[in-house]
Amino acid sequence: MSRIKKTDIATLLKLLDEPNQQAASMIMAELLEQEVGLEKYLAELQESGDPLVRKRVHQLESILFLRKRRREFAKKLHDHAIDIPCGLFEIHLQWYDNDSLEVLEKEWKKLLESARKSSIVDIESIAYFMRKLGFSSPPPNDIQADYYCIGIIMEEFTGADVILCAMAQAIAKHFGIDLQLIQVMENFALIDANKRVLTPKDGWRMHSPLKEDVFKVWDTVTVLKYAVSMLFLSAVSSDSFRYVNTIGTCLGKAMGCKDISFLPYPYNQTPASKSPARNEKKKK
Numbered sequence: 001m002s003r004i005k006k007t008d009i010a011t012l013l014k015l016l017d018e019p020n021q022q023a024a025s026m027i028m029a030e031l032l033e034q035e036v037g038l039e040k041y042l043a044e045l046q047e048s049g050d051p052l053v054r055k056r057v058h059q060l061e062s063i064l065f066l067r068k069r070r071r072e073f074a075k076k077l078h079d080h081a082i083d084i085p086c087g088l089f090e091i092h093l094q095w096y097d098n099d100s101l102e103v104l105e106k107e108w109k110k111l112l113e114s115a116r117k118s119s120i121v122d123i124e125s126i127a128y129f130m131r132k133l134g135f136s137s138p139p140p141n142d143i144q145a146d147y148y149c150i151g152i153i154m155e156e157f158t159g160a161d162v163i164l165c166a167m168a169q170a171i172a173k174h175f176g177i178d179l180q181l182i183q184v185m186e187n188f189a190l191i192d193a194n195k196r197v198l199t200p201k202d203g204w205r206m207h208s209p210l211k212e213d214v215f216k217v218w219d220t221v222t223v224l225k226y227a228v229s230m231l232f233l234s235a236v237s238s239d240s241f242r243y244v245n246t247i248g249t250c251l252g253k254a255m256g257c258k259d260i261s262f263l264p265y266p267y268n269q270t271p272a273s274k275s276p277a278r279n280e281k282k283k284k
Helices: 009-013 021-033 038-045 051-079 084-095 101-117 123-133 150-156 161-174 220-237 241-254
Strands: 180-184 187-191 197-199 205-207 216-218
Touching (some): 084 150, 084 220, 101 123, 101 161, 123 205, 161 187, 161 220
Antiparallel strands (some): 180 216, 197 205
């Protein structure tokens, strides 16, 4: 089937019962290019008597929802209008886009409740709590997307040191304790007002005070952008075109770019005849 010419949304929607999957995919792609105004039409077809049409409508709605969530997250990053817990939830959902925000929030509340029972009062009690629960960082140079996804970290207790620090910082803030997230050479740590240092890489040990000129403070947005960048690196490393596109777009918009045309071939816009096979495998 030759490429569908741009036409009005209503006409394209009438073709959603196309039995040929390849042709239907082209129709859906054309509809998604005309995103503005599409949701209203889709709502009218949600209860179609044709199960095939209903299935494709739900697929289109799901894609529109994910696009909207990605745009909103990127805008919050760009505008510096997001906190650590919400940012970590959104990063998780960029990779595990079938997961539920409500489930992540529920697990986070459980973690905060556990922290409350441990009487969090200072950086030392944070260290004890994180160590008691078994939160630890992976071996050096072991880069996996899961280490930057808070939902997996709360289940398996292993995460990148920057994310573990961000989680501990957010827990401390919940109980009125102000800790800064810092970078000391290639490691990440937390530091309190007395310059006492806590690092997850060595079992949440406390260290003696640091001089001001030996560390760099990372703010919330810097931490979140770094985490998204590491997900992007994981996507490129696994040659996952889908994730390179979605996460690359999110990262690009957070940096003020309109699209991912700044990426090299084959990840930017290319003619279909030159596009390589795409790895659409979904992580489970």
